Amino acid sequence: METQISVPIQTQQFIALTDFLRSNGDxxxxxxxxxxxxxxxxxxxxxxxxxxxKSVTRGYQWKELFLQDGTEVRMQYKGQYYYAKVEGDQLVYEGTPITPGSLANTIASSSRNAWRDLWIKRPSDPEWRLADDCRSLAVGALFTGGDRA
Structure with missing residues (x-):
């Protein structure tokens, strides 16, 4: 038999949830x-x-996307992987601070879209995520009042 406990929440919040579900046909x-x-x-x-x-005080701010200290960034180009890492407040590639756009352009030796070419792995991420997907989650969180990125 599965046991249960009661967790108190404000009545108004529970009613708002019920109304929200009902108004959305759920x-x-x-x-x-x-x-x-x-x-x-x-x-x-x-x-x-x-x-x-936890307070994340160190990291690199890439437009609306925050990359915390220790975040890895990679790009695959011509079958080879290239890696950079957020160290403190900078994105570092081959020992030199760099922007994500410059990183993608440097690796490819041409103009690239870093959002579509770079992949991100935060220290606690189980897998790599496309930068553009991380950005979409961050922007979505701005409009919903949460923080998803």
């Missing part, structure tokens, strides 16, 4: 949705230190 039990939200949070908190209350 017939799920709001209690189950709360449990799913907890699972979703735990899945994302492992790679988003700010969700765990």
């Amino acid at each position: 017939s799920r039990d709001p209690v189950l949705v709360v449990a799913e939200a907890i699972d979703y949070w735990m899945d994302n908190a492992s790679w988003k230190s700010e969700l765990l209350g």
Whole structure:
């Protein structure tokens, strides 16, 4: 038998969730949705230190995307991988600070779109993510009031 505990939330917040589900045609039990939200949070908190209350003070700000200290950046070009890393507040390639755009252009010796050519792996990420996908998550979080990147 599975045991349960009660977790108090504000009544108004629970009613808002119920109204939201109803207005969007979602017939799920709001209690189950709360449990799913907890699972979703735990899945994302492992790679988003700010969700765990940790302060990320060092890192490189690439437009709307923050790359925390220790983040790896790579690009595959002509069958070979090239790597850079965020060290402190700089993106460093071959010992020299560089911008993501310059990194992609330097590797390819031509004009490239860094958002589409660079892949990112934060210290707690289990796998590499395309920079453009990370940017989309970061921009989406700006409009929803959360922080997904």
